[in-house]
Amino acid sequence: MPVAKAYTRAELDGLVACPACDALHRRVDVPVGSRSRCLRCHTVLTAPRNSAMTQIVMLAATGVVLMVAAMVFPFLSIDARGFSQNSSVLDAVMAFSDGIMLPLSIATVALIVFLPLLRLGAVIYALAPMAIGYAPAKGAARAFRLAQALKPWAMAEIFIIGVAVALVKIAGLATLTIGPAFWAFAALALVMALKDTLMCRLTVWKTLEQRRLS
């Protein structure tokens, strides 16, 4: 191993390491709209977009509104031989709420409602002050780190595919009516996916750093 050299902060900031394979690269200004990749493992390092910050905040806010709509409006209802049954999203996730199944209920609420909301909130908190004004809010770094950590656990889009499968299973048994909450949820899944494609985490961190110092 070569002798460790002491780098200055400015020298360190001129470098970036690939988060996947640890290869060092010189930080270069990537033109808006293109992306830089790790030379060794091809992981995307930065992909800056024009006015991405504003768009991400807007999409996250849209996501919160849609999530509220998905909670409030009717989700699905079925009819069969005179019996009918309505279900809201909360009914769906509280299906396991008796006895030994209760922990699963709580986990389901967390995965499809609570964690996606928390993640959207954290993104808004970290980025909105920078999108509207200039300086980030206090604790913005912590909020954005939380948003990053929650990413795999927010499963709203998986839930909507699950609903689609369930609908096919029921279709033979009963007449189905799809409520507005279903469409709100489907739109939410799309909005979240779009937000994640726009968000380039290394660029967000760089911006957070620059604006925190000035």
Added chain:
Amino acid sequence: MEDPGTTATILTAREAGLVACTGCGRLDHIGEPTCSLCGASLDSRDEQSLQKVWAWMIAGLIAYIPANLYPMLETETLGRVSDSTIIGGVIELIHHGSWGVAAIVFVASVVIPIGKFLAIMFLAYSIKHPDRTSSLTRQHLYEAVEFIGRWSMIDVFVVAILSSLVHLGSVVNVNPGIAAVSFALSVAFTMLSAQSFDSRQIWDADRRVAA
């Protein structure tokens, strides 16, 4: 762009005496405990990574067994109760002629979990016992595992929706079965297993062989 095969010219942060934050990409000297930008704890390599990977994976495997043996759904039709396991549900869908949906459920609940167990085992094993598969292929395999793993939750959500929706008096009732719990746990454990894996080790092993 450089050919991925020629990695010898590339210097890693560790070789330069630096440690990179996996959260935000910022560099610090080795020995710094936390990242000065985002506050994440810094580790040049997670030395316990493989232990955590194996531990979570064994937990996931153990939970996957009852998930397949016990019923996911208990359907009560006109007083007659029938249980269906994961595979049972797939076969039922095929009988209804819903091949597409049967395929989705089969892939999400059988192919993905088993594929994930095998992929993680192979990746963890290949760190200690380097083989001919290139680092780039293994990196892509790891990314695929991380991306796809969470989709196994589909079946748990299907059970949740069916059992909340289908309560039609004496006609038909659906209740969740105990396998839903084991299956959800199995998916969560394997997700934790994949997250514990430190992909930088794939490339370190490659470097040792080349040297």
